[in-house]
Amino acid sequence: MLKVDKLNAWYGRSHVVQDVSFEVAPSEIVTLLGRNGAGKSTTIRSIMGLVAKRTGSVIFGTGEVLAAPSWKRFEAGLAYVPEHRSIVPGLTVLENLRLGLIASPLKRNEHAIIDEIAETFPRLKQRLSQEAVTLSGGEQQMLAIARAVASKPAMILLDEPSEGIMPVLVDEMFEYFDRLRGQGTTILLIEQNVEIALRISDRAYILDQGAIVHQGSARDLLADREIQERYCSV
Amino acid sequence: MTEIPFDLIALQVLTGLALGCIYVLVATGLTLIFGLLNIVNFAHGAFYAAGAYLGVFAFTYTGNFWLSLVAVPFGMALIGLPTERFLLRPVYGRDPSYPLLLTFGLGYVIVELIRIAFGTDGIPFNAPAALKGSLFFGDIAFPRYRLFVMAFTAALLAGLWFLIEKTSFGLIIRAGARNPEIVSVLGVDTSRVWMLIFALGTAVAGVAGFLAAPMRGVIPEMGVTVLIEAFVITVVGGMGSLPGAVIAGLSMGVVVSLTSYFAADYSNVVMFAIMAAVLLVRPQGLLGRPEFAR
Ligand SMILES: Nc1ncnc2c1ncn2[C@@H]1O[C@H](COP(=O)(O)OP(=O)(O)OP(=O)(O)O)[C@@H](O)[C@H]1O
Ligand SMILES: [Mg+2]
Numbered sequence: 425m426l427k428v429d430k431l432n433a434w435y436g437r438s439h440v441v442q443d444v445s446f447e448v449a450p451s452e453i454v455t456l457l458g459r460n461g462a463g464k465s466t467t468i469r470s471i472m473g474l475v476a477k478r479t480g481s482v483i484f485g486t487g488e489v490l491a492a493p494s495w496k497r498f499e500a501g502l503a504y505v506p507e508h509r510s511i512v513p514g515l516t517v518l519e520n521l522r523l524g525l526i527a528s529p530l531k532r533n534e535h536a537i538i539d540e541i542a543e544t545f546p547r548l549k550q551r552l553s554q555e556a557v558t559l560s561g562g563e564q565q566m567l568a569i570a571r572a573v574a575s576k577p578a579m580i581l582l583d584e585p586s587e588g589i590m591p592v593l594v595d596e597m598f599e600y601f602d603r604l605r606g607q608g609t610t611i612l613l614i615e616q617n618v619e620i621a622l623r624i625s626d627r628a629y630i631l632d633q634g635a636i637v638h639q640g641s642a643r644d645l646l647a648d649r650e651i652q653e654r655y656c657s658v
Numbered sequence: 659m660t661e662i663p664f665d666l667i668a669l670q671v672l673t674g675l676a677l678g679c680i681y682v683l684v685a686t687g688l689t690l691i692f693g694l695l696n697i698v699n700f701a702h703g704a705f706y707a708a709g710a711y712l713g714v715f716a717f718t719y720t721g722n723f724w725l726s727l728v729a730v731p732f733g734m735a736l737i738g739l740p741t742e743r744f745l746l747r748p749v750y751g752r753d754p755s756y757p758l759l760l761t762f763g764l765g766y767v768i769v770e771l772i773r774i775a776f777g778t779d780g781i782p783f784n785a786p787a788a789l790k791g792s793l794f795f796g797d798i799a800f801p802r803y804r805l806f807v808m809a810f811t812a813a814l815l816a817g818l819w820f821l822i823e824k825t826s827f828g829l830i831i832r833a834g835a836r837n838p839e840i841v842s843v844l845g846v847d848t849s850r851v852w853m854l855i856f857a858l859g860t861a862v863a864g865v866a867g868f869l870a871a872p873m874r875g876v877i878p879e880m881g882v883t884v885l886i887e888a889f890v891i892t893v894v895g896g897m898g899s900l901p902g903a904v905i906a907g908l909s910m911g912v913v914v915s916l917t918s919y920f921a922a923d924y925s926n927v928v929m930f931a932i933m934a935a936v937l938l939v940r941p942q943g944l945l946g947r948p949e950f951a952r
Contacts, residue, residue, distance in 0.1 A: 474843075
């Protein structure tokens with residue numbers, strides 16, 4: 425589904441992502457682990473075309489997408505939820521959701537899809553006409569996720585969705601990811617919360633100082649305390 | 659103190675509102691472009707002048723004011739589109755001095771081209787016959803053309819409001835002003851949106867220039883002062899805020915008009931005095947967002 429080959433990315437002169445290669449198969453959940461500053465976010469931002477200086481190859485579906493402008497990935501069915509709140513201030517919850525469909529052929533069924541989302545995320549349903557920034561942190565993250573899945577993407581990249589969210593909501597969120605995968609959506613996840621991420625993942629890659637240093641099945645990694653200590657503890 | 663006749667004040671206020679409408683239109687384009695493209699467009703005054711000349715030119719050929727009024731925004735958009743595409747797009751993300759110098763230079767080029775094509779002297783241009791004369795309210799005479807400018811501006815602003823608040827394109831504009839990255843990740847070709855916004859701002863500036871022509875005359879340099887005035891208004895209203903530009907523009911128009919009547923010596927500085935006062939109290943302007951107050 426997604427094949428990243430020798431991806432490199434720079435911020436100015438600092439070479440933040442170095443020859444990163446990995447793959448995600450259809451309907452897989454793959455996690456990218458690594459400590460703060462390892463280059464996880466930069467890796468997926470480069471995949472999304474959001475880092476100006478990037479080289480290598482990213483094949484999504486059947487086509488090469490790395491050099492294309494960001495918006496082209498949407499057509500191909502690749503969605504992205506950035507780290508930190510990506511809710512647009514000044515818009516209501518409903519408008520944020522509509523934004524998720526604005527470039528989609530599904531826009532014609534906007535009402536039906538938003539109703540469907542409202543059923544899946546009852547917390548959002550009660551707050552559709554509210555200013556989105558007045559939601560709690562967890563609700564805002566739910567909204568960002570709901571907005572990204574509204575167009576029914578084939579794959580979604582999630583950058584630390586659990587960050588700063590209370591544990592009950594995190595569990596709810598990860599159950600949702602599992603269901604999403606059950607419906608055939610492929611997921612690439614970045615997480616600091618190693619345990620909960622590995623529990624729903626099939627495989628994982630560990631990134632350190634911009635390079636992949638380890639890869640394996642989620643089950644093996646979950647059991648391997650030493651690797652976790654070495655690369656993932658803060 | 660001598661008594662000031664009420665009808666004179668009313669007339670000055672109306673004159674001020676009509677002038678304010680011109681300010682509002684110029685500032686609207688400026689603030690739209692700043693709010694979305696993050697560019698302070700120094701060519702905006704030249705676009706204003708170009709709009710006036712384009713309108714006068716269209717009028718000499720068609721003899722029809724209304725047709726000319728429709729031709730101006732389309733003609734100006736045709737100038738705005740390539741300007742954004744070929745001059746500004748290559749410098750996005752670079753130092754802000756690039757677009758600043760580019761638009762500044764473009765402004766000079768446009769004014770020079772106008773001088774070459776139409777001469778350095780002004781061109782007289784009168785309001786169309788249907789809008790000449792005055793309407794009487796009681797015994798106060800209000801020039802029809804000024805009333806028309808106000809009505810037309812109101813209609814144009816209502817149209818803009820509808821576009822921005824009620825349409826899908828407007829949703830993209832509102833979201834893109836705050837978080838362009840998300841908008842592009844959600845599949846929108848934002849560079850196309852920026853191009854359309856620039857063309858829209860250019861078109862509105864041109865319309866303002868043409869509307870102002872019968873009131874303020876048509877000379878190649880007509881955009882110079884109006885650009886400064888519009889800058890003052892965007893700053894007072896709050897950079898990037900359209901309602902702010904409307905409120906600041908109309909009130910400045912009235913203040914300037916009243917000052918030029920009662921204390922003509924101060925009419926040139928009153929705007930700047932007000933700007934200084936507003937900025938002392940609210941650095942971000944009346945309705946600006948605090949993040950622009952730097
Ligand atoms: N916009 C930027 N400009 C310059 N350097 C940056 C920028 N963003 C990140 N960096 C640097 O690039 C490196 C990798 O950052 P990145 O955000 O990809 O790490 P991360 O693995 O996502 O970390 P975290 O877990 O803290 O989110 C870090 O050293 C960071 O300081
Ligand atoms: Mg990160």
